[in-house]
């Protein structure tokens with residue numbers, strides 16, 4: 001049976017999931033992996049020992065899972081994302097393995113406390129915001145649903161920057177999350193792929209006399225794999241997230257030897273290894289950066305090579321079966337070059353003809369769009385592509401030529417249409433439109449919420465939709481209930497389980513069984529107690545970190561997300577200033593004691609966003625220092641928003657601010673996490689808010705403002721923000737105070753330009769929605785005065801959030817896009 005030199009899969013008995021075997025394992029790990037004994041070990045040493053012991057238990061299952069997939073010979077899903085916002089992994093792994101109590105007990109035997117160690121784990125922030133966190137939630141759900149799914153990404157040494165607030169301003173610091181090593185990862189120093197850049201393209205005739213192309217004189221960087229285990233919830237399925245790190249090529253050694261330039265050669269090696277040093281912050285000023293394009297190509301080239309290697313190992317050289325065995329999901333356009341790289345390998349390395357290669361490529365790939373905003377769409381200068389990826393550019397031209405021929409065939413002579421659909425933007429220095437490339441190279445293209453998908457069909461991809469009406473589908477986002485409720489909010493999770501059992505964690509629809517509890521006073525009381533516990537915990541954290549006392553009995557009004565003009569933190573600030581003015585004007589006015597909590601990072605080069613952070617701090621300083629605000633209004637900005645901070649804030653929220661200009665937020669996922677934790681939604685009819693409102697019922701959410709159609713119409717018909725300002729005295733007062741330096745007396749002009757730009761243009765219709773927003777906030781305050789009514793709505797919100805599990809999202813992808821089914825194994 002066994003081929004010589006090749007062992008049969010090593011028969012594994014799983015390591016024990018009991019306290020006794022873990023107690024033994026911890027000592028073993030500490031001594032043999034960490035090299036310390038009990039007297040010298042630090043808390044971090046203990047943390048790493050625990051992680052190693054847990055990792056052992058995961059890798060056994062991961063190997064077994066891979067064997068099951070290979071044995072079944074099923075189609076694999078490859079999720080390609082430049083970003084993963086993983087956060088901490090230990091708590092999640094212990095819950096998924098149902099191993100928490102045992103771990104706590106084993107550590108107690110050594111006098112260590114699990115929670116204290118958990119707090120030392122680095123928060124893996126290999127992403128910017130929603131898109132990166134969605135990728136992490138999708139991995140969790142693929143494993144939980146026992147789907148043969150692999151994540152692929154980049155092992156950045158520096159993830160998203162650490163945000164510090166200095167004198168009210170954001171300052172960015174590099175965050176070296178690998179400083180102490182990553183105890184979770186398995187480096188695979190033999191899993192290497194060469195990736196090429198630069199050079200030129202040669203043509204030649206093959207044996208059959210056909211014209212072929214060769215990419216030559218390139219520089220080479222090596223991609224090395226690092227694997228992270230992705231455990232499913234209460235299943236033996238453990239999938240893999242494979243991250244690529246850059247390693248210098250051996251070629252450089254040879255060249256140095258020949259040229260006698262040893263030190264120069266080492267420098268060049270170090271230079272090429274910088275490729276994966278840093279994650280780019282989502283930042284329009286960073287566009288067109290060569291290193292970013294290099295990262296994208298490096299990532300997709302290594303990934304596509306790895307996918308083909310696994311395919312060929314299992315199925316041999318019959319590449320016609322590729323779409324039956326491989327499904328590649330592109331998380332936005334960042335990995336869209338995978339389409340071109342796959343096409344290139346099929347043509348140039350495997351000798352397929354164009355029609356076959358293109359057909360296989362398109363049937364293999366699918367693309368998720370996450371934004372419609374023109375400035376956020378990737379476009380790469382043709383000149384840069386020409387220099388870095390000449391063969392790829394050639395292929396893009398050929399894809400485009402054939403595509404435009406098809407368009408012209410259907411709409412002869414429609415030059416405007418051709419110009420609009422072309423993969424090449426001819427205006428202002430030619431560039432490649434990555435969204436167009438991703439669209440034509442995919443068999444499915446999806447939006448991430450119903451409204452977003454409709455707007456894709458009607459706006460950005462209108463012409464494409466006319467050509468291929470079946471291609472665009474909707475897959476509304478979701479979030480994993482494991483991390484975002486079960487792990488982050490123990491008080492509420494326990495309360496829910498005590499009522500409806502534990503099954504909801506893996507089947508969130510079961511939350512519907514909570515509905516009757518909303519009508520029971522005792523349950524509402526218990527719900528309030530759970531919420532109160534989370535709020536007290538956050539109050540402790542805010543006091544420790546910021547020295548600000550907040551009242552757990554006040555309304556926690558929470559807006560946490562990246563700072564962006566379209567998300568309209570400014571609208572929130574205008575409400576705060578208005579409330580402040582009302583409270584000052586009338587000492588007896590008591591709408592509801594409110595704590596406004598904001599958090600989020602601004603892209604380092606996004607000046608307005610950073611100014612908004614500063615304004616929040618300036619307003620907070622004045623409000624919090626005013627004795628008249630005591631017990632009535634507090635404003636808090638929690639620094640360095642990341643997954644871990646989200647886990648602290650979200651369970652404590654009463655009110656969830658989702659107030660983007662309608663038509664701008666593709667979906668939003670914070671809205672789902674907050675709803676799941678019993679926060680009531682105040683929001684516009686944008687993104688997933690619409691579907692949340694539909695699910696939880698109109699009476700249980702607070703909606704306001706223009707909808708997407710009205711916003712578009714207003715802009716089209718001439719919008720005059722200054723007229724709103726003149727017509728609305730409270731708005732005028734708030735803006736005048738900000739503009740005049742009421743909150744920045746040391747520098748009265750600090751916000752003059754910001755306010756002027758609102759008056760002159762107000763791209764995101766802040767002034768247009770102001771009045772309705774403030775009125776809506778008043779309804780919120782009135783509702784808050786009836787605690788029982790409020791908690792009734794909050795419980796109903798939780799009960800009706802079942803649809804927003806990423807398990808449902810992944811099932812939708814499996815059905816509508818990937819065509820895969822669960823692979824059970826023992």
Ligand code: JNB
Nearest residue numbers: 129130131134282370448665666667668669
């Ligand atoms: C993002 C995101 C967008 C662009 C870059 C990085 N998008 C990240 C968000 C949408 C949300 C939606 C989530 C998940 O679908 O996070 O995706 O819920 O509405 O805003 C980016 C990074 C680097 C370069 C260029 C763009």
